Amino acid sequence: xxxxxxxxxxxxxxxxxxxxxxxxxxxxxxxxxxxxxxxxxxxxxxxxxxxxxxxxxxxxxxxxxxxxxxxxxxxxxxxxxxxxxxxxxxxxxxxxxxxxxxxxxxxxxxxxxxxxxxxxxxxxxxxxxxxxxxxxxxxxxxxxxxxxxxxxxxxxxxxxxxxxxxxxxxxxxxxxxxxxxxxxxxxxxxxxxxxxxxxxxxxxxxxxxxxxxxxxxxxxxxxxxxxxxxxxxxxxxxxxxxxxxxxxxxxxxxxxxxxxxxxxxxxxxxxxxxxxxxxxxxxxxxxxxxxxxxxxxxxxxxxxxxxxxxxxxxxxxxxxxxxxxxxxxxxxxxxxxxxxxxxxxxxxxxxxxxxxxxxxxxxxxxxxxxxxxxxxxxxxxxxxxxxxxxxxxxxxxxxxxxxxxxxxxxxxxxxxxxxxxxxxxxxxxxxxxxxxxxxxxxxxxxxxxxxxxxxxxxxxxxxxxxxxxxxxxxxxxxxxxxxxxxxxxxxxxxxxx
Numbered sequence: 001x002x003x004x005x006x007x008x009x010x011x012x013x014x015x016x017x018x019x020x021x022x023x024x025x026x027x028x029x030x031x032x033x034x035x036x037x038x039x040x041x042x043x044x045x046x047x048x049x050x051x052x053x054x055x056x057x058x059x060x061x062x063x064x065x066x067x068x069x070x071x072x073x074x075x076x077x078x079x080x081x082x083x084x085x086x087x088x089x090x091x092x093x094x095x096x097x098x099x100x101x102x103x104x105x106x107x108x109x110x111x112x113x114x115x116x117x118x119x120x121x122x123x124x125x126x127x128x129x130x131x132x133x134x135x136x137x138x139x140x141x142x143x144x145x146x147x148x149x150x151x152x153x154x155x156x157x158x159x160x161x162x163x164x165x166x167x168x169x170x171x172x173x174x175x176x177x178x179x180x181x182x183x184x185x186x187x188x189x190x191x192x193x194x195x196x197x198x199x200x201x202x203x204x205x206x207x208x209x210x211x212x213x214x215x216x217x218x219x220x221x222x223x224x225x226x227x228x229x230x231x232x233x234x235x236x237x238x239x240x241x242x243x244x245x246x247x248x249x250x251x252x253x254x255x256x257x258x259x260x261x262x263x264x265x266x267x268x269x270x271x272x273x274x275x276x277x278x279x280x281x282x283x284x285x286x287x288x289x290x291x292x293x294x295x296x297x298x299x300x301x302x303x304x305x306x307x308x309x310x311x312x313x314x315x316x317x318x319x320x321x322x323x324x325x326x327x328x329x330x331x332x333x334x335x336x337x338x339x340x341x342x343x344x345x346x347x348x349x350x351x352x353x354x355x356x357x358x359x360x361x362x363x364x365x366x367x368x369x370x371x372x373x374x375x376x377x378x379x380x381x382x383x384x385x386x387x388x389x390x391x392x393x394x395x396x397x398x399x400x401x402x403x404x405x406x407x408x409x410x411x412x413x414x415x416x417x418x419x420x421x422x423x424x425x426x427x428x429x430x431x432x433x434x435x436x437x438x439x440x441x442x443x444x445x446x447x448x449x450x451x452x453x454x455x456x457x458x459x460x461x462x463x464x465x466x467x468x469x470x471x472x473x474x475x476x477x478x479x480x481x482x483x484x485x486x487x488x489x490x491x492x493x494x495x496x497x
Contacts, residue, residue: 271462279334
């Protein structure tokens with residue numbers, strides 16, 4: 001079925017590829033899932049944000065338009081890599097890019113998905129704010145993040161969570177008991193005496209903090225560790241005797257701790273923003289499915305239930321094709337993983353998508369130190385200590401360069417570069433992928449651009465949540481009258497300067 005030109009609308013959101021000058025969507029296609037060629041008005045299958053099929057359609061069906069597309073892409077690449085651009089021109093380009101964006105329809109699935117993914121924070125005066133952070137890899141291959149804006153957001157926003165009355169009650173008991181010790185120095189003194197008498201570690205109780213990732217699990221773990229001392233101190237005072245947990249509450253807390261504790265280390269690692277984390281999601285999900293969240297014979301029924309709910313939540317969260325493609329691409333450009341955790345049936349499509357994206361991205365600036373003949377893909381297996389430089393022999397000048405040859409087309413050069421990257425020796429899992437890419441960028445100049453694009457993405461919303469902590473220290477009860485624009489400036493300075 002075809003459609004008239006008047007019914008076609010441009011692609012929503014930011015458009016990075018020139019191919020979209022030849023493709024659009026039917027107005028009735030609210031989610032924009034089926035691109036249509038502007039030349040022949042035919043539908044072209046395209047999965048996610050991949051433009052491979054669109055490029056192939058234009059090349060095979062409309063050669064003349066394909067030539068125009070290539071010319072525009074080359075012109076765009078030259079303009080991007082030019083070093084003579086002024087700061088004013090750069091600013092104009094960014095402004096123009098955002099002005100060309102078309103907002104998603106509020107009834108579309110994409111708009112709803114983005115809205116549900118937004119994290120908000122509330123000040124101590126219970127005013128809702130939303131912060132926008134940006135993450136990127138600079139020219140020195142260092143991961144950087146800055147806070148762009150903090151805006152007042154006076155709209156309802158809810159988050160998903162695991163609901164179980166047994167869990168809610170047990171955690172409520174735990175929090176009340178911990179709070180009783182937080183506000184009583186006498187109870188803390190008695191606690192120390194009982195700890196010494198029972199031979200328990202002299203640890204303080206941990207209070208859950210809404211802005212501290214994993215603080216609830218740590219609170220529960222410490223509560224269980226000090227259970228005997230807690231029961232004795234609380235039970236000795238008739239005013240706090242009602243806070244003594246029942247055996248049912250302790251069983252629930254034990255089940256929660258057993259199910260969640262093994263995940264804590266992984267969630268902490270995925271929440272960092274000074275190192276690459278997004279490419280770890282696929283390996284971690286694989287470990288969860290095959291080991292950590294697998295029910296064990298000695299598990300209580302509640303533990304099995306919690307593990308099942310967590311696994312279903314993760315499956316649902318990462319079942320979206322767009323997210324899955326993003327994770328596959330980030331895994332592909334990480335030298336530690338590459339195709340190891342990609343579904344075998346998806347490896348070839350992922351490779352094709354990588355080639356198509358590299359063709360649409362700006363060409364890398366040719367400012368790297370040239371590689372000696374025959375050493376283009378000779379990657380060291382021990383990245384920590386580079387081997388001593390050896391004097392080149394005469395035979396080295398006659399070795400074939402496996403990366404590319406002058407007669408290859410741009411697409412062939414990109415495909416050869418990707419194949420060479422995938423054939424490089426395995427690296428140690430502890431290797432910093434950014435340091436690896438910093439050393440080997442000259443070997444894979446086109447693929448390194450793709451690596452910067454994907455490896456800069458944070459795995460979790462923790463970086464934005466750290467802004468919440470900064471904002472919470474600014475908008476206090478004593479500064480409750482701060483205007484939103486003032487909060488924005490103060491958070492910007494506190495986070496970035």
